[in-house]
Amino acid sequence: MDFTPKDPNFREKVKDSFRRQRFMELIGAELTSIEAGSCEIRLPYREDLTQQHGFFHAGVIGTIADNTAGYAGYSLMEVNASVLTVEFKLNLLAPGKGEALIAKAQVLKSGRTLTVCRCEVYAVNEGKEKLCAAAQVTLIQLQNTSDT
Amino acid sequence: MDFTPKDPNFREKVKDSFRRQRFMELIGAELTSIEAGSCEIRLPYREDLTQQHGFFHAGVIGTIADNTAGYAGYSLMEVNASVLTVEFKLNLLAPGKGEALIAKAQVLKSGRTLTVCRCEVYAVNEGKEKLCAAAQVTLIQLQNTSDT
Amino acid sequence: MDFTPKDPNFREKVKDSFRRQRFMELIGAELTSIEAGSCEIRLPYREDLTQQHGFFHAGVIGTIADNTAGYAGYSLMEVNASVLTVEFKLNLLAPGKGEALIAKAQVLKSGRTLTVCRCEVYAVNEGKEKLCAAAQVTLIQLQNTSDT
Amino acid sequence: MDFTPKDPNFREKVKDSFRRQRFMELIGAELTSIEAGSCEIRLPYREDLTQQHGFFHAGVIGTIADNTAGYAGYSLMEVNASVLTVEFKLNLLAPGKGEALIAKAQVLKSGRTLTVCRCEVYAVNEGKEKLCAAAQVTLIQLQNTSDT
Numbered sequence: 001m002d003f004t005p006k007d008p009n010f011r012e013k014v015k016d017s018f019r020r021q022r023f024m025e026l027i028g029a030e031l032t033s034i035e036a037g038s039c040e041i042r043l044p045y046r047e048d049l050t051q052q053h054g055f056f057h058a059g060v061i062g063t064i065a066d067n068t069a070g071y072a073g074y075s076l077m078e079v080n081a082s083v084l085t086v087e088f089k090l091n092l093l094a095p096g097k098g099e100a101l102i103a104k105a106q107v108l109k110s111g112r113t114l115t116v117c118r119c120e121v122y123a124v125n126e127g128k129e130k131l132c133a134a135a136q137v138t139l140i141q142l143q144n145t146s147d148t
Numbered sequence: 149m150d151f152t153p154k155d156p157n158f159r160e161k162v163k164d165s166f167r168r169q170r171f172m173e174l175i176g177a178e179l180t181s182i183e184a185g186s187c188e189i190r191l192p193y194r195e196d197l198t199q200q201h202g203f204f205h206a207g208v209i210g211t212i213a214d215n216t217a218g219y220a221g222y223s224l225m226e227v228n229a230s231v232l233t234v235e236f237k238l239n240l241l242a243p244g245k246g247e248a249l250i251a252k253a254q255v256l257k258s259g260r261t262l263t264v265c266r267c268e269v270y271a272v273n274e275g276k277e278k279l280c281a282a283a284q285v286t287l288i289q290l291q292n293t294s295d296t
Numbered sequence: 297m298d299f300t301p302k303d304p305n306f307r308e309k310v311k312d313s314f315r316r317q318r319f320m321e322l323i324g325a326e327l328t329s330i331e332a333g334s335c336e337i338r339l340p341y342r343e344d345l346t347q348q349h350g351f352f353h354a355g356v357i358g359t360i361a362d363n364t365a366g367y368a369g370y371s372l373m374e375v376n377a378s379v380l381t382v383e384f385k386l387n388l389l390a391p392g393k394g395e396a397l398i399a400k401a402q403v404l405k406s407g408r409t410l411t412v413c414r415c416e417v418y419a420v421n422e423g424k425e426k427l428c429a430a431a432q433v434t435l436i437q438l439q440n441t442s443d444t
Numbered sequence: 445m446d447f448t449p450k451d452p453n454f455r456e457k458v459k460d461s462f463r464r465q466r467f468m469e470l471i472g473a474e475l476t477s478i479e480a481g482s483c484e485i486r487l488p489y490r491e492d493l494t495q496q497h498g499f500f501h502a503g504v505i506g507t508i509a510d511n512t513a514g515y516a517g518y519s520l521m522e523v524n525a526s527v528l529t530v531e532f533k534l535n536l537l538a539p540g541k542g543e544a545l546i547a548k549a550q551v552l553k554s555g556r557t558l559t560v561c562r563c564e565v566y567a568v569n570e571g572k573e574k575l576c577a578a579a580q581v582t583l584i585q586l587q588n589t590s591d592t
Contacts, residue, residue, distance in 0.1 A: 063205065
């Protein structure tokens with residue numbers, strides 16, 4: 001789908017918001033792409049991001065799925081708006097096994113109040129991407145609310 | 149609901165599995181209760197667990213919701229079984245604002261293959277618990293599979 | 297939880313809205329209870345409501361789960377408001393087998409814009425209720441919008 | 445994605461199962477396409493399928509979303525297997541307004557036990573398709589279980 005952003009400055013806005021998320025810093029996530037209606041986050045493997053089998057923890061997978069969807073949606077929101085996640089639903093399809101995770105989200109519907117996104121998370125193993133999770137996420141635009 | 153655990157050693161099994169989740173250690177989560185069919189996890193506030201407004205990140209909330217549900221379900225599984233999250237769905241109801249989060253999960257249905265749990269996450273603000281998220285989670289029991 | 301309805305006339309409002317849902321009439325659903333923040337719908341068995349095994353179709357179970365949640369939420373909304381389902385998530389826990397289904401929904405959070413409900417659906421078999429599905433539902437209040 | 449069906453007879457199997465769903469007959473749904481890993485269902489408008497505003501009822505939208513996903517998944521299952529919906533999650537994106545609904549589902553992951561599908565539902569208004577709902581659905585394969 002093709003979207004026209006309402007805020008021409010959306011890339012800076014998203015990058016700045018991402019930078020202020022301390023939890024993204026803690027886990028080492030990188031915002032690798034932000035376009036109007038889509039977003040990509042990359043998360044390199046670290047031992048302290050794992051569950052009991054040594055794979056990426058489902059909570060980590062959910063975190064970057066949610067965040068990617070949130071910023072895909074935020075990229076289309078108005079200048080003086082803030083974004084919150086209303087709910088997200090994540091299916092885990094394969095173990096999060098590999099040197100990195102990549103989450104890719106796209107806006108399905110961008111409404112005045114609500115935005116719905118889909119997101120796929122890939123585990124990168126020896127350079128090869130394998131689908132490891134799929135999410136569907138609902139966001140709300142809070143008008144006249146600062147993101148800071 | 150009242151459940152009879154198949155593994156009399158379920159408390160040790162759950163505590164041991166929790167201890168091996170490096171991501172729980174990274175975020176500072178504590179397993180505060182494990183009973184047959186229910187589980188509670190507490191997460192004290194830290195600045196590096198926050199989103200852009202300084203509240204607990206939705207990914208953190210989802211992480212402990214998923215984990216609490218996973219161990220509530222695991223408490224009822226067989227001796228030689230392992231647990232995986234199939235999917236989870238989380239509604240965020242209020243900002244994760246306060247000195248700690250507490251997640252409480254209960255098993256709704258414990259089947260031979262699949263288990264379904266519900267979970268509530270509370271934000272503790274000046275000692276008062278406020279509901280901040282609600283989840284519904286599906287788990288799968290992998291028989292004859294080690295948790296380690 | 298205890299809720300104070302904003303519209304003292306909420307019972308009539310809900311019953312009237314239910315009556316205008318032609319699909320409820322087609323499947324034979326009955327609104328058996330409406331209170332501030334909760335709702336119950338009963339659906340007697342009919343052969344034309346079944347899937348290939350002769351049990352209640354998952355779509356039928358989802359329909360009354362969604363509807364019960366919608367009216368539980370609507371009971372707390374303002375006088376001149378209308379309600380729409382934003383999304384719903386349903387876990388099927390046991391076959392919909394028996395002489396009737398009963399869906400019971402409660403409001404978890406009633407906000408200015410969004411409302412979140414939980415719902416349980418029971419299959420009634422020889423008079424005994426068995427949990428057959430559990431849902432979590434998000435609703436939106438459309439202010440100054442007629443329900444008719 | 446490209447899938448190889450395990451049952452060469454999958455089209456007949458799906459059509460036969462669909463035919464035995466009395467609820468599909470009641471609402472007038474038509475199975476318009478079944479391929480390995482995908483399925484399409486069409487539902488012409490009727491006044492008795494509506495909610496209080498005269499649009500397709502959310503329960504009807506959920507019903508065909510679930511059914512399309514179920515048969516997309518079933519098309520890839522083994523000869524002597526049966527399919528059940530574990531859970532589904534549906535976002536409603538626009539009113540179900542028009543002369544018909546079309547639901548299109550694709551398999552995301554086909555596993556030995558679990559299958560995950562995505563589904564889009566379009567409202568056809570004066571011949572033009574508009575996305576009105578998006579679903580994510582988990583299915584389970586019951587081996588050595590008859591569908592009849």
